[in-house]
Amino acid sequence: ETGVTQSPTHLIKTRGQQVTLRCSSQSGHNTVSWYQQALGQGPQFIFQYYREEENGRGNFPPRFSGLQFPNYSSELNVNALELDDSALYLCASSLDVLSGDTQYFGPGTRLTVL
Amino acid sequence: AQTVTQSQPEMSVQEAETVTLSCTYDTSESDYYLFWYKQPPSRQMILVIRQEAYKQQNATENRFSVNFQKAAKSFSLKISDSQLGDAAMYFCASRDYGQNFVFGPGTRLSVLP
Numbered sequence: 260e261t262g263v264t265q266s267p268t269h270l271i272k273t274r275g276q277q278v279t280l281r282c283s284s285q286s287g288h289n290t291v292s293w294y295q296q297a298l299g300q301g302p303q304f305i306f307q308y309y310r311e312e313e314n315g316r317g318n319f320p321p322r323f324s325g326l327q328f329p330n331y332s333s334e335l336n337v338n339a340l341e342l343d344d345s346a347l348y349l350c351a352s353s354l355d356v357l358s359g360d361t362q363y364f365g366p367g368t369r370l371t372v373l
Numbered sequence: 374a375q376t377v378t379q380s381q382p383e384m385s386v387q388e389a390e391t392v393t394l395s396c397t398y399d400t401s402e403s404d405y406y407l408f409w410y411k412q413p414p415s416r417q418m419i420l421v422i423r424q425e426a427y428k429q430q431n432a433t434e435n436r437f438s439v440n441f442q443k444a445a446k447s448f449s450l451k452i453s454d455s456q457l458g459d460a461a462m463y464f465c466a467s468r469d470y471g472q473n474f475v476f477g478p479g480t481r482l483s484v485l486p
Contacts, residue, residue, distance in 0.1 A: 301476035
């Protein structure tokens with residue numbers, strides 16, 4: 260059974276650019292959530308996808324968008340990057356959104372915006 | 374809305390000793406889940422222990438145990454026989470049924486040899 264994987268590991272972008280981060284869920288998991296973790300803080304919920312549909316969203320602007328594919332892999336897209344977008348982006352998969360089951364996290368993508 | 378508070382930004386413990394990390398939460402739900410996650414410098418969040426609110430028995434996982442006080446909305450983590458590998462950021466998190474995780478700000482645990 261493979262765990263949650265994310266790519267790339269690190270990324271450097273400049274203000275105003277667009278970025279796409281990728282996540283591959285743990286085998287058998289149909290729910291994926293994305294989090295932003297600023298340095299020294301706890302993760303903040305961005306949004307969740309369940310069976311390819313957005314299932315909830317945190318307090319993030321529309322320039323943060325996502326996709327979930329039929330194989331349950333996922334993307335996080337951020338447009339018009341701002342300096343404050345610099346953070347560790349974590350994705351987490353769980354077996355089923357309705358079960359309250361544990362989320363399993365990937366290693367994260369460190370995004371730096373210059 | 375759920376909130377999670379961790380009042381100890383940093384804690385330290387001597388190797389082989391016991392340490393307790395505090396967490397309080399607030400939720401309007403009667404059915405919810407509580408978690409402790411560990412984030413070592415490698416940054417991957419690792420599940421330490423999970424507690425279902427409807428279960429009165431405190432969860433245990435080897436050297437890790439919780440003290441779950443539902444009425445007080447308190448969920449502390451006890452680490453026994455601390456090891457150098459336990460050094461990490463520890464995050465308390467809550468999840469209402471069918472909803473998403475809310476994390477606390479974390480406690481940085483140092484283990485002294």
